[in-house]
Amino acid sequence: MAEPIDFSATRGLEECMDGPCSYEELRDCLRHLAWLNQLTRAHRPVLQWVERVADSQSGRDRPLRIVDVGCGYGDMLRSIERWASQRGVAVELVGADVNANAVRVAREASPATSRITWVHATCAFARKLPTPIW
Ligand SMILES: C[S@@+](CC[C@H](N)C(=O)[O-])C[C@H]1O[C@@H](n2cnc3c(N)ncnc32)[C@H](O)[C@@H]1O
Secondary structure, three states, X not given: OXXXXXXXXXXXXXXXXXXXXXXXXXXXXXXXXHHHHHHOOOOHHHHHHHHHHHHHOOOOOOOEEEEEEOOOOOHHHHHHHXXXXXXXXXXXEEEEEOOHHHHHHHHHOOOOOOOOEEEEOOHHHHHOOOOOOO
């Protein structure tokens, strides 16, 4: 069994990602994270959950609304959009990020055909949405 990682030495250190950095630096970092997500199949459990929700809601008269708070590169939502398109499931997808540059990165990484809405906002935005997420 692997030894637990000791993070105590990192306590108090600033997370570089949340510190000021250029658009290009953030874009490269988020792109790298998206690559890691792909490598580790990080989207899979979320897609399985979305599939279960969609199945339990079949017959609904409005789209499934999913908000990704802290969307970063936006790759999770683009995966959901591809899945929904293949399955013919109506979705309304919103990506929110507190960092305006991340919102720009997510938008620029999306194909012109994408209908995902990208917003510069914090998690407080999601709490104010008028209707439940699903
Ligand atoms: C480590 S990245 C992860 C990106 C993506 N969710 C992923 O898993 O690859 C975290 C993102 O959350 C954003 N973030 C951090 N705090 C936030 C908040 N309170 N509201 C919205 N976005 C936030 C950061 O700007 C950053 O883009």
